[in-house]
Amino acid sequence: MPRYPRGFDVEQAFAHLCRRDRRLAAWMRRLGPIPAKSHWQAPFDPVDALARAILYQQLSGKAAATIVARVEAAIGSDRLHADTLxxxxxxxxxxxxxxxxxxxxxxxxxxxxxxxxxxxLRKMAGMDDAAIIAALVPIRGIGRWTVEMMLMFRLGRPDVLPTDDLGIRKGVQVLDGLPALPSARALAERGQGWAPYRSYAAFYLWRIAEAAASPATPAPVRPARARGRT
Known part of the structure; x- marks a missing residue:
């Protein structure tokens, strides 16, 4: 059974994406390297993480944190599990x-x-991304996007592209100068060239969307030889 390490070499990912996509490369150099996520190596409890993801859905961070604190006080534990709930x-x-x-x-x-x-967590180390998604999405309130966030930010999987994420779609719209947001299917096709580091590309697409919304951050000049999408 293959083992899937947590995290990946971000310098290698940066170099790979710069070689594969000139438009993305211009933004990446403008924004600078995004460092490795330290919590990729930190142990975590999948059940507790999913419970917190449920509680945080569709709320501001502050409001959700208040509710989580109340739940922890009510159950007398900071571990959200079947036995404590x-x-x-x-x-x-x-x-x-x-x-x-x-x-x-x-x-x-x-x-x-x-x-x-x-x-x-130990079992997930031997499961590919699709298997983890298939195991968790049957849970009420846990959709594909929630599992993809766990894959990217907690398990450090390198090749995840959440095609339904609004921020990522906005990032691609800015990147390619599109008149409208790309569809999930178009985004999936656009991202094929970023494999096997689509997670790292997604980190930049979020940053691109944020930067484009700020008038203080000008878009980078596209390379003169860039043609088509890459």
Missing amino acids: ARVDDATLRGCGVSGNKLLALRDLARHEEAGAIPS
Whole structure:
């Protein structure tokens, strides 16, 4: 069984992307290298991480953190798992600010945990990206995007491109000077040339979208010989 390391060589990724895509390279040099993510090597609990992802959905960071703190106080633990969440009833969780849909998602997450359906961190090390996504998206409230964020930011997988992410789509729109946001399918096709470092390309696309929204950040001059998309 293959083992998938956590994290990747960002200098190698930078060089690869600069060779493959001149337009992206111009922005990358303008924005500078994005350093390695230190938490790629930090251990984490997949169940707890998924529970927190559920609680953070569609809320500002501050509001979500407040709700998480209330839940932790109610269950008497900073570990969100089936056994700790079972310490309180639904009404108590609702009183912490957990919405009805998120409450159902947390209970479904607990059922999947109890059934042994959530792979451990050790097991994930032997699973490819598609297998991890397939294992987790059946959980209520956990969509493909949520799992892709775990793959990129917690497991350090190098070749993930969240094609439904609005920020990444905006980044490609700016990168290619498109009149409208690209579709998920068009984005997937556009990103084929960035493999096997599509995660690192995504980090830059988020930065490009942010920079383009700031009038203080001019777009880089495109290379004179650049033709087509790359």
